[in-house]
Amino acid sequence: MTSGEPAPGPIRRGLGTGRLEAFSDGVFAIAITLLVLDIALPANAYRHLLHSLGELWPTYLAYVASFSTIGATWLGHNAITEYLERVDPVFVRLNLLLLLVVAFLPFPTKLFADYIDHDTLERVAVTFYGATLLLASTLLLVLWRYAVRKRLVRPDAADEEIEFLTQRLTPGLGGYLVLIVAGLFVPIVAVVGYLAIALYYIIPSRHLTTRIRRSLHRSRVT
Amino acid sequence: MTSGEPAPGPIRRGLGTGRLEAFSDGVFAIAITLLVLDIALPANAYRHLLHSLGELWPTYLAYVASFSTIGATWLGHNAITEYLERVDPVFVRLNLLLLLVVAFLPFPTKLFADYIDHDTLERVAVTFYGATLLLASTLLLVLWRYAVRKRLVRPDAADEEIEFLTQRLTPGLGGYLVLIVAGLFVPIVAVVGYLAIALYYIIPSRHLTTRIRRSLHRSRVT
Amino acid sequence: MTSGEPAPGPIRRGLGTGRLEAFSDGVFAIAITLLVLDIALPANAYRHLLHSLGELWPTYLAYVASFSTIGATWLGHNAITEYLERVDPVFVRLNLLLLLVVAFLPFPTKLFADYIDHDTLERVAVTFYGATLLLASTLLLVLWRYAVRKRLVRPDAADEEIEFLTQRLTPGLGGYLVLIVAGLFVPIVAVVGYLAIALYYIIPSRHLTTRIRRSLHRSRVT
Amino acid sequence: MTSGEPAPGPIRRGLGTGRLEAFSDGVFAIAITLLVLDIALPANAYRHLLHSLGELWPTYLAYVASFSTIGATWLGHNAITEYLERVDPVFVRLNLLLLLVVAFLPFPTKLFADYIDHDTLERVAVTFYGATLLLASTLLLVLWRYAVRKRLVRPDAADEEIEFLTQRLTPGLGGYLVLIVAGLFVPIVAVVGYLAIALYYIIPSRHLTTRIRRSLHRSRVT
Numbered sequence: 001m002t003s004g005e006p007a008p009g010p011i012r013r014g015l016g017t018g019r020l021e022a023f024s025d026g027v028f029a030i031a032i033t034l035l036v037l038d039i040a041l042p043a044n045a046y047r048h049l050l051h052s053l054g055e056l057w058p059t060y061l062a063y064v065a066s067f068s069t070i071g072a073t074w075l076g077h078n079a080i081t082e083y084l085e086r087v088d089p090v091f092v093r094l095n096l097l098l099l100l101v102v103a104f105l106p107f108p109t110k111l112f113a114d115y116i117d118h119d120t121l122e123r124v125a126v127t128f129y130g131a132t133l134l135l136a137s138t139l140l141l142v143l144w145r146y147a148v149r150k151r152l153v154r155p156d157a158a159d160e161e162i163e164f165l166t167q168r169l170t171p172g173l174g175g176y177l178v179l180i181v182a183g184l185f186v187p188i189v190a191v192v193g194y195l196a197i198a199l200y201y202i203i204p205s206r207h208l209t210t211r212i213r214r215s216l217h218r219s220r221v222t
Numbered sequence: 223m224t225s226g227e228p229a230p231g232p233i234r235r236g237l238g239t240g241r242l243e244a245f246s247d248g249v250f251a252i253a254i255t256l257l258v259l260d261i262a263l264p265a266n267a268y269r270h271l272l273h274s275l276g277e278l279w280p281t282y283l284a285y286v287a288s289f290s291t292i293g294a295t296w297l298g299h300n301a302i303t304e305y306l307e308r309v310d311p312v313f314v315r316l317n318l319l320l321l322l323v324v325a326f327l328p329f330p331t332k333l334f335a336d337y338i339d340h341d342t343l344e345r346v347a348v349t350f351y352g353a354t355l356l357l358a359s360t361l362l363l364v365l366w367r368y369a370v371r372k373r374l375v376r377p378d379a380a381d382e383e384i385e386f387l388t389q390r391l392t393p394g395l396g397g398y399l400v401l402i403v404a405g406l407f408v409p410i411v412a413v414v415g416y417l418a419i420a421l422y423y424i425i426p427s428r429h430l431t432t433r434i435r436r437s438l439h440r441s442r443v444t
Numbered sequence: 445m446t447s448g449e450p451a452p453g454p455i456r457r458g459l460g461t462g463r464l465e466a467f468s469d470g471v472f473a474i475a476i477t478l479l480v481l482d483i484a485l486p487a488n489a490y491r492h493l494l495h496s497l498g499e500l501w502p503t504y505l506a507y508v509a510s511f512s513t514i515g516a517t518w519l520g521h522n523a524i525t526e527y528l529e530r531v532d533p534v535f536v537r538l539n540l541l542l543l544l545v546v547a548f549l550p551f552p553t554k555l556f557a558d559y560i561d562h563d564t565l566e567r568v569a570v571t572f573y574g575a576t577l578l579l580a581s582t583l584l585l586v587l588w589r590y591a592v593r594k595r596l597v598r599p600d601a602a603d604e605e606i607e608f609l610t611q612r613l614t615p616g617l618g619g620y621l622v623l624i625v626a627g628l629f630v631p632i633v634a635v636v637g638y639l640a641i642a643l644y645y646i647i648p649s650r651h652l653t654t655r656i657r658r659s660l661h662r663s664r665v666t
Numbered sequence: 667m668t669s670g671e672p673a674p675g676p677i678r679r680g681l682g683t684g685r686l687e688a689f690s691d692g693v694f695a696i697a698i699t700l701l702v703l704d705i706a707l708p709a710n711a712y713r714h715l716l717h718s719l720g721e722l723w724p725t726y727l728a729y730v731a732s733f734s735t736i737g738a739t740w741l742g743h744n745a746i747t748e749y750l751e752r753v754d755p756v757f758v759r760l761n762l763l764l765l766l767v768v769a770f771l772p773f774p775t776k777l778f779a780d781y782i783d784h785d786t787l788e789r790v791a792v793t794f795y796g797a798t799l800l801l802a803s804t805l806l807l808v809l810w811r812y813a814v815r816k817r818l819v820r821p822d823a824a825d826e827e828i829e830f831l832t833q834r835l836t837p838g839l840g841g842y843l844v845l846i847v848a849g850l851f852v853p854i855v856a857v858v859g860y861l862a863i864a865l866y867y868i869i870p871s872r873h874l875t876t877r878i879r880r881s882l883h884r885s886r887v888t
Contacts, residue, residue, distance in 0.1 A: 019300055026251030029692030033700065033769045034255065049781065049790045064766070071762045078685055093424055096293045103255045115271065124271045202759055241522055248473030256477065315646055318515045322508070325477045337493065346493045463744055470695030478699065537868055540737045544730070547699045559715065568715045
């Protein structure tokens with residue numbers, strides 16, 4: 001039985017992956033689209049519109065970085081639920097915690113866009129932004145490790161696949177930690193780094209794809 | 223036939239649980255994500271950003287409490303539709319009424335965040351907030367009791383399960399009433415209490431899970 | 445074949461009812477939840493919070509009236525797609541036009557809430573609001589009549605059912621026209637009337653339900 | 667096997683079209699509904715409400731043009747995923763890039779509405795708006811050409827159908843380029859043109875429909 005099949009009874013629907021995925025997808029899609037509300041011209045933009053649009057570059061950068069991060073988290077969330085056979089009460093709570101952080105992201109994004117070009121304050125804003133990204137990334141890994149430890153994962157998932165996804169989700173944490181420290185000295189470096197981490201997650205590794213495909217083929221043969 | 227199966231004909235789709243769940247999920251997901259729009263720095267935050275971010279703690283608390291409450295209501299809504307075989311016109315109306323209150327929640331949340339640190343006004347804001355939570359909680363219980371009374375519940379649901387869900391949904395009402403009164407004297411106690419009630423609902427009881435699993439097993443054997 | 449079955453091939457998915465319903469549901473759910481953003485305390489609410497919350501009654505009324513209207517339109521939209529076997533290009537365009545008006549509704553709602561307690565301006569705001577409701581209601585009826593005329597309706601739908609839905613969707617138009625005129629003299633009457641029309645649509649008629657059930661039974665026997 | 671069938675295993679769900687369509691639909695529906703937040707009366711509207719509502723015409727025009735463009739892009743996106751058998755990592759990334767531009771559209775829409783009636787600035791606003799539309803349109807075509815080149819398209823899709831969709835998606839690009847240049851001289855012409863292009867895409871060609879229907883018939887006979 002793959003997790004793609006409809007739930008056989010009430011418990012699978014109540015604590016199954018279907019509703020959890022639908023609700024999570026909704027929150028991801030809304031949070032990613034609300035980011036545009038953070039983009040606004042300053043009140044004095046009137047006289048030099050072209051110049052003001054150019055001056056907004058930190059806002060555009062924040063928009064792209066946050067959009068990519070939420071997009072990457074959504075892809076990671078998909079990869080995790082992909083392997084799940086069922087969820088348990090703790091998993092549902094951890095998932096709500098992850099969504100709480102994802103839905104919160106538009107606020108530090110706005111903060112970052114507002115203060116990036118100010119000498120002393122940009123450090124605070126960039127650190128706050130980075131801490132939120134680190135938290136989202138940590139919760140995603142916690143969600144996955146919890147699912148593996150509590151055997152919520154489909155029995156036909158190969159050990160190497162599970163290990164591979166764990167390895168794939170881990171390096172971001174170190175990256176965020178390094179960038180948060182770097183951001184205290186050179187804020188702009190941190191921001192470009194956050195965007196780079198998001199892009200790293202968005203680009204699925206060929207290695208993983210090949211392994212899954214091979215494993216899928218094996219399970220069909222059996 | 224479980225309620226997870228597709229509707230057999232027009233009446234099941236028109237008044238079935240599928241569309242009602244999808245629409246409700248959408249409203250829950252959007253309301254929970256709109257909460258972040260209530261978080262904003264005051265205009266004079268410019269000079270002391272770090273301090274201002276710290277001063278926002280009532281906003282963060284309101285965000286977490288409302289997020290948890292909507293999350294808990296969504297879980298409760300899932301538990302109810304889980305047991306439904308069909309819905310009737312009155313149920314659809316009661317459901318819209320519940321969604322009306324859930325979608326309204328971002329407003330008292332903002333009010334609460336704006337006035338929590340003011341001596342006299344925080345009482346008004348906290349009471350207004352608590353009354354909205356009480357209303358949402360009451361409507362959820364009314365929805366469930368109506369479904370039970372009108373026999374909209376699946377025939378294979380055991381009486382003890384139905385009784386258990388009723389018992390599970392009820393104590394929140396008393397809790398909210400006590401906290402609304404307490405909030406008139408010590409507002410912050412009420413708020414922490416609202417968060418506690420939401421967390422109580424989010425953590426599904428092992429008791430319920432075990433019962434459902436046992437009942438499911440029984441119905442399969444039959 | 446009922447319209448609840450999955451589309452058999454590409455053309456049913458591209459021009460089928462599934463994607464159209466999902467997208468429409470999304471727009472309905474978002475528009476209905478965005479209404480809360482129109483509720484805001486005036487800047488001078490600070491000193492008399494309780495009084496200000498009471499003074500907001502036109503806003504609450506507008507919130508409930510618009511929420512009910514979008515809810516009713518969603519129910520009507522469900523009833524229509526319920527009978528559809530397929531859609532054609534013109535139907536898709538008409539549906540987008542309906543969604544355009546539904547998604548626009550938060551603006552006249554805000555206008556109505558802002559100006560309801562001002563002597564001369566409330567007439568303009570209430571008329572603008574009523575005109576938008578009339579437009580949405582007209583488009584819903586146009587959508588249904590187009591579907592009937594172009595034979596997009598399932599062949600097993602009884603003529604009397606089709607006629608009944610047409611009759612059900614029509615009286616709202618007359619109601620809105622009367623109320624728009626009445627609103628020029630006594631604005632508050634119009635607003636209560638708009639809410640009444642929405643509630644009329646939300647409460648499905650027993651007559652309709654009985655007929656559908658009977659017809660369904662008949663088609664099963666056959 | 668048509669792409670309408672549920673995914674047979676993990677890889678189809680992880681990299682299948684189902685989740686990608688659901689998430690994309692969510693972003694399209696939210697972006698199209700957020701457009702209404704750009705409509706606001708100026709602060710001095712108080713005294714001449716009727717006149718102010720009339721003066722808002724550029725805002726209404728922007729609302730309709732952007733709504734139609736997002737609606738048309740959604741239809742184009744549907745047409746593309748319709749032909750897909752599977753997606754690959756690069757396709758997922760290109761799709762996120764398209765969604766990034768679609769979700770960004772409310773910002774240039776607001777800009778356009780704010781500056782359309784100012785002599786010198788409207789040129790900047792209209793060009794910025796047009797450039798965003800051109801980008802979205804280009805990404806939609808890139809998405810489709812990539813899918814065709816990488817053989818992600820269903821094997822039973824006729825060559826002439828594929829060629830037809832390519833031809834259908836292409837002329838918009840030329841149209842946008844011409845209108846961006848025209849907008850530098852007569853801004854209002856560009857805006858009306860943008861709306862015309864969106865309407866052109868919304869109205870599906872009979873030619874295409876007939877071809878698909880014929881091809882579908884053929885594949886069923888086989």
